[in-house]
Amino acid sequence: MNGTSERKAGAGTRLVGVDVGGTFTDLILLDPSVPGGLKLAKVPTTTDNQAGGVLAALAAAGVDLATLDQIVHGTTTTTNALLERKVARVGLITTKGFRDVLELGRRTRPTSYGMTGSFEPLISREFRLEVAERVDADGEVLTPLDEDGVRSAVADLRARGCEAIVVHYLHSYANPSHERRTVELTREIWPEVDVTAGSAILSEFREYERGTTAAVNAAVQPVLRRYLARLTEALAERGYGRELLVMQGNGGVIAAPLAHEKAVNTVMSGPASGVMAAATVGARSGFPNVITYDMGGTSSDVALIRDGTPSIHAELDLEYGMPIHVPMVDVHTIGAGGGSIARVDEAGLLRVGPESAGASPGPICYGRGGTEPTITDANLVLGRLDPNALLAVDAPVTLADVEAIIRDRIGTPLGLSVEEAAAAILRIGNDKMAGAIRMVSLSRGHDPRDFALFAFGGAGPLHATSLAAELSIPTVVIPARPGITNAIGCVVADLRHDYVNTVNAPLPDLDMSQVHALLAEQEAEGRRVIAGEAVEVDEVVCRRSVDMQFLGQSHILSVAIENATPSRGDLAALFQSAYWARFAVDLPEIRPVVVNLHTAVLGRRKPVPIAAFAGTAERAADVAGAVESRRRAWFPQTGWVETPVLARDRLPPEVGFQGPAIISQFDATTVIEPGQTARTDFHGNLLVDVALM
């Protein structure tokens, strides 16, 4: 017992969260023994092997790995591998007659208009083999599994140089026995191969989505395992003796040795950890209902948090034709970011995006050869970003260069001054982002006005106050460390494992004892896994939901349930009220159907006091004491105005001030518009009251 608790981590107070982003690897060390109680590091991401950046960040922060209690790591290894298609060679074993399901998809095209899209499946056709077997929709076996066929398929795929195998049979959600037997046979003849059964990753109907999700898992499994093995070994060499925890797309963490089994669960973990940080910081600061807004270079991420809990969904499309249907934090990506390009179209109207200059060549002001005006350039021209920072870029361009391009491309065609043109770029860009945020919230049945806007990412705080005004959101929350929020998410996240089973029966005919048994099994499985992770948890809690629909419908609505033994009447009532809340339609005429049961099992880690993220460094006595400089900034209401630049780290708690103001810090810039009021709170947040239109 003693031995176990010594080995277990999480009880101590020296924690590291380290998150790998597209450009930078961010780290936060919480350690009472260092000055200020924390250290931050931001180092360039090492793309080929992210471990390099992680180790560099640890070194930059001077972390003593031997005395560290916990490292929690967010990695984009799997997401990048998929987007760049640098994945393992995967072989598929599937039901006879259906090997092309993964290539044919759902008969769609990438865009509504335009007939020239393209698609390549994750598993090329020569690596997709069929075996005789068939199960029907009721789970009844129509054709027994051809075991010899399985053996020869495995041998064939091995000979073809596959590193991982996916087993995907029709209706395996209803009867997984053939898939399970195929996995056994595969392991018998090829013990070391990674093998993924579709039903083990996702026990839900829809063959394309389940099969693709399984293929994604198999494709990234070897990649993730190799990466984590290398990192774990490197950390051990440097004296780290605890369990490495890895962030997942569901917003929870998992022990590194288990992570590769369901490697697909680490996809999109970066955005998820940012949302978890927002949920934790928001809830503990008195903002349990927030819309998160994380603005990056090419895109922005938006998520909804209600009652301190991010919404979870299982319908991600990572890109065209790549559905990943495992439970994940519901993060919606908007194709607008700092690099979005502004242009005047043939109708004489200003457009911002969807084209993006990305990180390379990037905005003009990056000095990497960009020649198209972007949102970031507009911020610079208006003094919202510091023009002096131009000196820091690769090949400096002058402010006059940026102004000239904005004048030529936007100002002159529209009859606007440079400042008006730059402001128009921001206005249209914000309008587009606000529209997307509104769609995200409305399509999920929420009114954005009922939320606070929680802004982070390097550029989120630059735009958040304008966006909030556009959306009639009264309050903007800028957390203490907006530019490293994902790393903070790592520090605050709990262990989490999700389980989904398809039931698919009309509520009146449903065997409730079967429902209770499945929910109990899901919980037991989660508790078993958590017990096997060498991490100390305060408690294990479950969040359960039921996916329901009306008979004849094809889309589902997820309804949260309180306990593992709901009655038939409970489910009927919960569904009816959830349906009304979402669609304002009441349908007593039609029978509800229970589609899926879902349990999330969470191992609560010891809470981190969120004020720790602000640190304990010395603050100014008042707002005036935090003013580090002044610079000209342009606002539509005022034109050019001398604007104070406040040092975020010097701002004392519980003080208020009026816009216009610019708040600068290590990892972000925040703009408070004229007419807006800002204040700091005890938790290290900056709160902005938005004058509503």
Added chain:
Amino acid sequence: MTDSLAPTGLDPITLAVIQSGLQQVCNEMDVAFSRAAFSPVISETYDRSDGIYHRDDGALIAQGEDGLPVFVGTMQDCTGAVIARAGGRVAPGDVFIVNDPYLGGTHLMDVKFVKPFFYKDELFCWLANTGHWPDIGGAVPGGFSASATESEQEGLRLPPVKLYKSGVLDEEILSIILSNIRIADQRIGDIKAQAAALTVGERRLTQMLDRYGRDTVDGAITELRARAEQQMRAKIAPIPDGVYESTAIVDSDGVVDAPLTIALTMTKRGEALVFDFSRSSPPCDGPMNSVIATTKSSVYLALKHIFPDVPINAGTFAPLHVEPPEGTFLYAHYPRPVSGCAAEVSQRIAEAVFAAMTTALPDQLFAAPAGTSGNFSLGGLDPKTGRPFVCYLISGGGYGGHPGGDGLSNGCSTIGISKTTPIEVVEQRYPILYEEYALREGSGGAGESRGGFGVRYKVRLRRGRARASFVMDHGRVGPQGALGGADGACNTVSVERGGETYTPLHLSKEQGIPITEGDAITVETPGGGGYGDPAKRSETLKARDLVRGYYTPAQLKGWS
């Protein structure tokens, strides 16, 4: 800031903001409709559209970005017909229901809800949406008749009537409708969703008018229409002036086994395009006639596929002149049957437009896509449940090769954006079992960029009896290749019945073929046309295609 704006002299920023605001209202209606809809045709396959229309004539102001392409031009005609019929006798909360194809429609299954929108007690505009109902009565479950010879056989035809009167659902009209269609018990779910989507639009539009002011929005609508026209003209201008001809063939009308020809003469002069279809076949006996709204809409959607970034409102269509093709099957009048026009004839019209434009802009186009919705409906009684069923399968085909690469495989219809229903869902709901669902090897037309591949599927009836109907196309000639590329493979249908194989008389169309337990149906959908000379195809790509089994060595030998 914005409320001080004068109604005239709108600044370009406000204009852009109002444009995206109107678009957003429509997108929100689209989302509200499909999320709450019952029918998978609407919720899953997005066979629906929502828009805002001018108070005077129904001219299109804005339409949802995720609406079904074939509805781009039809709903303004339909709204215009409702306005004419209503004669000003409208009140807040009224909702007209209409599906009459001859009044700016498509086929009977596309049911429109049209609602006057009042702002501060004054009519400001109309909101309308279309949803494809899974059944509308008539001879064939699902409504895709292959052999109807008059409109009445195709289903229940609704002239514009107020289904909601001042916000109250008219139970009497509802009961007439529900007594005349199949699977009526679930339709109330779609009706409520369709009406609720318009309510969402009303609410958002009111907020927008409150914020910017009625006159500002009104002024912006006028200005945006002029600017969309300007933008479309700018797209057309680079096309060399001249006359471009093309043809496209419809297999048959389903009744008379003879091909129907769409003959297009497209004239480009200045910044306008004139589309003359007058040399096309005369009106036909079977349901492959097209109503004029659908004919026009097919031209519009083809142009939108070629220039995807042009926003859609009435101004967009102004430089596109479709000469009324009176006396042809592309301008059908009552009682000519039209159930094939939206799903099939529309795609042949688009194919003719693509072909003419390929001559005009050879480096920017693409070879013909499969261009059929592949409607296969199976209706019967499931002995296990004792209930009737209508199973309704659509399928995709290959897209044409293009300068940027090979065509997409199993793309959706040119006029649609819908997804197929998963095999597992079909098998849960209906007494059929798939034996195969596969890429159709060799079906992509040869070319420097080859066509994408069609699909081959085989389904078997597990129990009871049913009737199979097919409304497909491209069974006689494949989708056209371009610039030396070969045509894609033709559509095929075969019915395995009592041990014998039966091929529908009209290849791609036949109605009500009786089958019983154990019988099977195999469908092969067309591949896309090839683009460019196959001899120029890279050896690397040919080798790759061979390894993947896309073509046999013998097939590839013919390419050089």
